[in-house]
Amino acid sequence: MGKLIILAGIIVLGWKLVAGRWPWEPKRATRAQAVSRARKLLGVPAAASRGDVLAAHKRLVAMVHPDRGGTNDQVHEANAARDILLDELPHDS
Numbered sequence: 139m140g141k142l143i144i145l146a147g148i149i150v151l152g153w154k155l156v157a158g159r160w161p162w163e164p165k166r167a168t169r170a171q172a173v174s175r176a177r178k179l180l181g182v183p184a185a186a187s188r189g190d191v192l193a194a195h196k197r198l199v200a201m202v203h204p205d206r207g208g209t210n211d212q213v214h215e216a217n218a219a220r221d222i223l224l225d226e227l228p229h230d231s
Contacts, residue, residue, distance in 0.1 A: 173226055176219035188227055195220040 153161045177184065180194040198216045202208030 172222055176222040179215065179219045180223065182223065186223070188224065191220060191223045191227075 150161060159165070177186070180191065180198060182190050182194045186194070195216055198219075199213055200206070202212035202216060204210060204213070
């Protein structure tokens with residue numbers, strides 16, 4: 139019985155390492171993952187305003203711009219993160 143519990147623990151830890159979540163946690167939607175990654179990349183909280191997102195984007199692009207040793211891919215990634223977060227904000231009619 140003890141071996142079975144240890145084996146189950148190893149399987150659960152393996153799942154966490156491979157999948158990045160515990161087996162009992164629901165799978166996050168792809169859009170939610172993209173928003174989470176964008177927030178992390180720009181360093182803004184979930185309640186960030188449009189101005190906060192734009193300011194964070196401007197700071198990041200200044201750091202990763204090709205003229206400052208960055209790459210075009212990094213700038214494109216920053217732009218995509220900005221666009222994703224701006225799309226998540228409520229739109230005024």
